[in-house]
Amino acid sequence: DTEVTQTPKHLVMGMTNKKSLKCEQHMGHRAMYWYKQKAKKPPELMFVYSYEKLSINESVPSRFSPECPNSSLLNLHLHALQPEDSALYLCASSQVLQGNGYTFGSGTRLTVV
Amino acid sequence: AQSVTQLDSQVPVFEEAPVELRCNYSSSVSVYLFWYVQYPNQGLQLLLKYLSGSTLVKGINGFEAEFNKSQTSFHLRKPSVHISDTAEYFCAVLYNFNKFYFGSGTKLNVKP
Helix, strand or coil: CCCEEEECCEEEECCCCEEEEEEEECCCCCEEEEEEECCCCCCEEEEEEECCEEEEECCCCCCEEEEEEECCEEEEEEECCCHHHCEEEEEEEECCCCCCCCEECCCEEEEEC | CCCEECCCCEEEEECCCCEEECCEECCCCCEEEEEEEECCCCCEEEEEEECCCCCEEECHHHCEEEEECCCCEEEEEECCCCHHHCEEEEEEEEECCCEEEECCCEEEEEEC
């Protein structure tokens, strides 16, 4: 299995909703990442987990809350989002932290209304 | 400061013509270099990577890139493009095993 699987593919949520994005990989990778990508822009790093511990938080607002329950799963909990948070959220993994190549999921297209 | 520069935001080209997408990076002790492709509404797919060894790297879909240390460049090339190559292409660099940077992206638009 050489894939990173993200669910859901699309999500529409109101500003008062609570939702979660899920990411799963079974490649034995020990580093996992959340990126946010706005239209026509490169991905921006949000969080990095290494061996299930939060390694990097790129000053992301607290309405985004990551969780890594085990080495294969990465969640992103969303609460009280703003319309400007609408974007493509990408999960990635690598063998080790900042390893020699990331494998990306296909992303969750999030729209906040 | 370390950075990755993709000077061309858009590259239009006719089908079956050759194409080169340019990428320059900041000089550093150690760099790993990558090209990713992103089709509309999809995630990023690794095209190729340079870690060490031969400076000419071959990737998927007929793409190749050449690592040029003296010019701090890693340009992506394909001798004959197809309509299906229309996508956004991102150059990325891992500096000193520490920080991963994306370029701003180049939109390749292949016309019939």
